[in-house]
Amino acid sequence: xxxxxxxxxxxxxxxxxxxxxxxxxxxxxxxxxxxxxxxxxxxxxxxxxxxxxxxxxxxxxxxxxxxxxxxxxxxxxxxxxxxxxxxxxxxxxxxxxxxxxxxxxxxxxxxxxxxxxxxxxxxxxxxxxxxxxxxxxxxxxxxxxxxxxxxxxxxxxxxxxxxxxxxxxxxxxxxxxxxxxxxxxxxxxxxxxxxxxxxxxxxxxxxxxxxxxxxxxxxxxxxxxxxxxxxxxxxxxxxxxxxxxxxxxxxxxxxxxxxxxxxxxxxxxxxxxxxxxxxxxxxxxxxxxxxxxxxxxxxxxxxxxxxxxxxxxxxxxxxxxxxxxxxxxxxxxxxxxxxxxxxxxxxxxxxxxxxxxxxxxxxxxxxxxxxxxxxxxxxxxxxxxxx
Amino acid sequence: xxxxxxxxxxxxxxxxxxxxxxxxxxxxxxxxxxxxxxxxxxxxxxxxxxxxxxxxxxxxxxxxxxxxxxxxxxxxxxxxxxxxxxxxxxxxxxxxxxxxxxxxxxxxxxxxxxxxxxxxxxxxxxxxxxxxxxxxxxxxxxxxxxxxxxxxxxxxxxxxxxxxxxxxxxxxxxxxxxxxxxxxxxxxxxxxxxxxxxxxxxxxxxxxxxxxxxxxxxxxxxxxxxxxxxxxxxxxxxxxxxxxxxxxxxxxxxxxxxxxxxxxxxxxxxxxxxxxxxxxxxxxxxxxxxxxxxxxxxxxxxxxxxxxxxxxxxxxxxxxxxxxxxxxxxxxxxxxxxxxxxxxxxxxxxxxxxxxxxxxxxxxxxxxxxxxxxxxxxxxxxxxxxx
Numbered sequence: 001x002x003x004x005x006x007x008x009x010x011x012x013x014x015x016x017x018x019x020x021x022x023x024x025x026x027x028x029x030x031x032x033x034x035x036x037x038x039x040x041x042x043x044x045x046x047x048x049x050x051x052x053x054x055x056x057x058x059x060x061x062x063x064x065x066x067x068x069x070x071x072x073x074x075x076x077x078x079x080x081x082x083x084x085x086x087x088x089x090x091x092x093x094x095x096x097x098x099x100x101x102x103x104x105x106x107x108x109x110x111x112x113x114x115x116x117x118x119x120x121x122x123x124x125x126x127x128x129x130x131x132x133x134x135x136x137x138x139x140x141x142x143x144x145x146x147x148x149x150x151x152x153x154x155x156x157x158x159x160x161x162x163x164x165x166x167x168x169x170x171x172x173x174x175x176x177x178x179x180x181x182x183x184x185x186x187x188x189x190x191x192x193x194x195x196x197x198x199x200x201x202x203x204x205x206x207x208x209x210x211x212x213x214x215x216x217x218x219x220x221x222x223x224x225x226x227x228x229x230x231x232x233x234x235x236x237x238x239x240x241x242x243x244x245x246x247x248x249x250x251x252x253x254x255x256x257x258x259x260x261x262x263x264x265x266x267x268x269x270x271x272x273x274x275x276x277x278x279x280x281x282x283x284x285x286x287x288x289x290x291x292x293x294x295x296x297x298x299x300x301x302x303x304x305x306x307x308x309x310x311x312x313x314x315x316x317x318x319x320x321x322x323x324x325x326x327x328x329x330x331x332x333x334x335x336x337x338x339x340x341x342x343x344x345x346x347x348x349x350x351x352x353x354x355x356x357x358x359x360x361x362x363x364x365x366x367x368x369x370x371x372x373x374x375x376x377x378x379x380x381x382x383x384x385x386x387x
Numbered sequence: 388x389x390x391x392x393x394x395x396x397x398x399x400x401x402x403x404x405x406x407x408x409x410x411x412x413x414x415x416x417x418x419x420x421x422x423x424x425x426x427x428x429x430x431x432x433x434x435x436x437x438x439x440x441x442x443x444x445x446x447x448x449x450x451x452x453x454x455x456x457x458x459x460x461x462x463x464x465x466x467x468x469x470x471x472x473x474x475x476x477x478x479x480x481x482x483x484x485x486x487x488x489x490x491x492x493x494x495x496x497x498x499x500x501x502x503x504x505x506x507x508x509x510x511x512x513x514x515x516x517x518x519x520x521x522x523x524x525x526x527x528x529x530x531x532x533x534x535x536x537x538x539x540x541x542x543x544x545x546x547x548x549x550x551x552x553x554x555x556x557x558x559x560x561x562x563x564x565x566x567x568x569x570x571x572x573x574x575x576x577x578x579x580x581x582x583x584x585x586x587x588x589x590x591x592x593x594x595x596x597x598x599x600x601x602x603x604x605x606x607x608x609x610x611x612x613x614x615x616x617x618x619x620x621x622x623x624x625x626x627x628x629x630x631x632x633x634x635x636x637x638x639x640x641x642x643x644x645x646x647x648x649x650x651x652x653x654x655x656x657x658x659x660x661x662x663x664x665x666x667x668x669x670x671x672x673x674x675x676x677x678x679x680x681x682x683x684x685x686x687x688x689x690x691x692x693x694x695x696x697x698x699x700x701x702x703x704x705x706x707x708x709x710x711x712x713x714x715x716x717x718x719x720x721x722x723x724x725x726x727x728x729x730x731x732x733x734x735x736x737x738x739x740x741x742x743x744x745x746x747x748x749x750x751x752x753x754x755x756x757x758x759x760x761x762x763x764x765x766x767x768x769x770x771x772x773x774x
Contacts, residue, residue, distance in 0.1 A: 038733040039726070045737055046721065068704065068729040075705055076725055084721045317455060318462055334433065334471045338463055339426070342455040346425040350432055352736060 003154070003201045003228045004029075004260040004282075010379045014252065014280035017374040020056070020260060022088045022153035023198035024080060027055035028371050029260060029282040032267055032363045033090060035290065038063050039073070039083045041360070042290050043353040046085040051330060052361040053368065056088040056153075058285045061146055062097035065136070066129050070149035078151025078196045090285075091152035093143045093185070095159045095205075096233070096264070098127045120160065122177065140184035144202075148195035156231065157185035159205040164235045171209045178207045179221050186225055201228035203262060209234055210243055212250050219251035223259075229283075230255050231262040238266030238286055241275060248279045270299055270307055270366050274383045277370055289363050293355035296344050299362040301326040303386070311355070316341040329361035390541070390588045390615045391416075391647040391669075397766045401639065401667035404761040407443070407647060409475045409540035410585035411467060414442035415758050416647060416669040419654055419750045420477060422677065425450050426460070426470045428747070429677050430740040433472040438717060439748040440755065443475040443540075445672045448533055449484035452523070453516050457536035465538025465583045477672075478539040480530045480572070482546045482592075483620070483651070485514045507547065509564065527571035531589075535582035543618065544572035546592040551622045551630075558596045565594045566608050573612055588615035590649060596621055597630055599637050606638035610646075616670075617642050618649040625653030625673055628662055635666040657686055657694055657753050661770045664757055676750050680742035683731050686749040688713040690773070698742070703728040716748035 001021075008017045020027040034041045034049065037060040041049055049057060059079055064070065076082040079089055099118060119126040124139030140158040147155035159178045162171050182204050189202045204227035208214030222230055232251060236243040244266065255261055260282045267273055267286025276284060289299070296312040301324055309316075309323070322332035323340065331340070331354040343351035366386075373382040388408075395404045407414040421428045421436065424447040428436055436444060446466055451457065463469040466476055486505060506513040511526030530545035546565045549558050569591045576589045591614035595601030609617055619638060623630040631653065642648055647669045654660055654673030663671060676686070683699040688711055696703075696710070709719035710727065718727070718741040730738035753773075760769040 038729075038735055040730060040735050040737045043736045043740075045741065047717070063733075067733045068725075072705055072725065072729070076707060076723065082723075082726055082729075084726070318459055320463060330434070336463065336469075338455075338459065339469055339471070342425075342459070342469075343427060346450075346454045348425055348427050349430045349736060349739060350427045353430075353740070354432065 002258055004258060006257055008375045010374045011377045012380050013278045015277045015370075015374050015379045016280065016282070017371050018260065018282055020088070020154075022201070024086060024088045024153050025055070027088055030273070030277045030367055030370055030374075031055055031283050032273060032367045033058045033283065033285040034360050034364075035060070035285055035287045036083070036085075036089075037287070038067065039079060041356070042294070043356045044360075046083060048353070048357060049085060050087075052357055053364045054087070054360070056090060057085065059089055059091045059150065059152060060094070060097060061091045061143065061150065062094035064091075064150055065094060065146050066131055070146045074149040074151070074196075078149075080151065088154070089152040090154040091147050091150050091156065092264070093147065093156040093158040094138055095125075095143070095156075096161045098125050098138055099161050120177075122180075124158070124181075125160075140181040141188045144185050144188040148189075148192055148200065151196040151198075152200065153198070154201045154203060154229065155189070157182045157202060157204045157227070159207060159233060161233050161235060162207065162209050164209055166209065168211060171207075171211060172214055175207045175214050175218055178205070179218070182222060182225060182227075186227065203227055203229035203231050203260075205231045205233045205264070206251055207233055210236065210247070212246075215247055215250045216254065219254035223254050223256060227259070229260040229262060231264050232281075233264050237263050238268055238272065238284075241272055245275060245279055248276065248281060252280045267363065270363055271387050273363065273366065274370065274386055277374075278379070278383060289359035290356045293359040294352045296351075296355065298323050298340075298355055299327075299359050300324040301386075311337060311340050312344050313341075317345075323358055324362070327358060327362050328365060329358045331355070331358040331361075389645055391645060393644055395762045397761045398764045399767050400665045402664045402757075402761050402766045403667065403669070404758050405647065405669055407475070407541075409588070411473060411475045411540050412442070414475055417660070417664045417754055417757055417761075418442055418670050419660060419754045420445045420670065420672040421747050421751075422447070422672055422674045423470070423472075423476075424674070425454065426466060428743070429681070430743045431747075433470060435740070435744060436472060437474075439744055440751045441474070441747070443477060444472065446476055446478045446537065446539060447481070447484060448478045448530065448537065449481035451478070451537055452481060452533050453518055457533045461536040461538070461583075465536075467538065475541070476539040477541040478534050478537050478543065479651070480534065480543040480545040481525055482530070482543075483548045485512050485525055486548050507564075509567075511545070511568075512547075527568040528575045531572050531575040535576075535579055535587065538583040538585075539587065540585070541588045541590060541616065542576070544569045544589060544591045544614070546594060546620055548620050548622060549594065549596050551596055553596065555598060558594075558598060559601055562594045562601050562605055565592070566605070569609060569612060569614075573614065590614055590616040590618050590647075592618045592620045592651070593638055594620050597623065597634070602634055602637045603641065606641035610641050610643060614646070616647040616649060618651050619668075620651050624650050625655055625659065625671075628659055632662060632666055635663065635668060639667045654750060657750055658774050660750065660753065661757065661773055664761075665766070665770060676746040677743045680746040681739045683738075683742065685710050685727075685742055686714075686746050687711040688773075698724060698727050699731050700728075704732075710745050711749070714745060714749050715752060716745045718742070718745040718748075
């Protein structure tokens, strides 16, 4: 059974509405997925995740492998039971973190001549934990095995995410290796598609950085394999929207309509979601809404201020209004800007949760209205109202 | 109208059940009051406070004066509206913090020859902020004015809390000054008992450290004034239960039955509440339950382990049980020890809230059962079951 069904193709753009069906429930798309790196969406419990209206959340395989370890999660009956979240979950394969956290630390350590932290071979990647420096190896088979034990509804193939400043030659070589790893991930998965007794869907990942011919080649190859969905990876995806739109437009024509499309790490700004939706994307995740929230940067409808306000600004100390009049989150319903300003000024932990609830609900409400607008062929009106 | 009514005097001990009636609701006693120092019970929002079954919470005048300042709280309509907590609130007078935080910092600074941070005169106390070193002055009149603006249902007279190692002479002098300040607090309050349009009740505070004759003298004097309730202050109260019981037994015979009795800062251990209740106390507050929670020390019924477990202990990594079988908090209902252990190991902020919810609900449930036992004349049975 296919995980995805397109419900409505918007008349005036590539935007489309669809539905993901998993054994832990249905998710309407386009869908923004809050990131729950270490089996918690930072500062939120599972009741909060439900209350903000999240349909699906994301967990990070790299982090969960290091702490608590997939065997402990499996012993609890999988991630859903471990964190008491009954709805759908997606885990990445750890590839992105292995490379990004490894390289960040490598840059620091190289100056102290401590050598490389990431060693890539045809078989897989050896890397050191960012927590304690212990040595670990991920191969496509190991990553899939970990994802089986974690038990997310959607799991990702193991890939190499090349930096944008890598040479064309290296990017091509890494992409071809990612393709071979994609096939191995699929084979490893097909031996065991329901470790916990429910179905796990596997998505493939398109790489190729900013090179048009590589991206198209990658799209064609990944689309040719028996994946349940297709993701678009890459360092710039979501962090450089101009480059991201180019990449999306290169690859989407090669993707089947009956598989969901997922840009990994996209969602730095609420309006970025609308741009990606317009170009045919169904799924997104990004740590930015919660990370920005923890720094007091809160989303608003206000275009003039680029849809953000800094609640730490002294102007908010006596402001009795909610963060945003359009938002319907519990923070906006129950607390004033003045109170939030105070909580940040007083270094109160509660500030981080109330702000995270707001930014996430803001993204999810925008997606809710987006889905509605697509179905009514009013997507471009909605987009023009925001951008 | 009196704030307090005794409902039932236990037959076999001084334990009694009563009710506090405020314009923001009724509170059954004996009552444990979670501490919301900076207009939030640390990590909890107002929905959490309701869900743990709290009848009344405490705010700290010293902290709220420094951040956000009483005028900002008053502009929001008082502390209830500012923090969106519709139930009863008590504020202390700031006296305890002025002396304890001042003296802590003074000890550090004296080694660097930066001079004293706390200057006591007949008029009041000049002190430096622990936040930014700015100079402030509290007098009985200023403290009461701040408490009026904060708008708690119960406010406290301004007092000097002497350290236990102060000389007899100094303790006597400070107690006599505290008595004069009590009278001035009362006079300042009587000019304006409903700043925000609802009634504020004023409690007096007995001092005298560990000296029997001073404690009795203080009890007689404070009881002779027109306060709505009587508190017992002092450095050892709540932190040395043997000394605390002695002090309680010295003063209670001098206290009228129609006024509530409040030991300030008592509640380090769940069973400490039972001891104080047995000796005739009605109200308690303590930061320990939430502070211990943030360090992973969680309350349990288990006597052998002194009613605590350290969730960071490796033994809990795979333990699928809730923290405590007796507890009915949302953390125990929804999450395992294994998950909580992981959240602490992963430095997740959520750990602090889930643990705080547990420790506070544990104290509040114990008080709920205590009230029930008193009314059925079964208090000593309950106490013997715990201690």
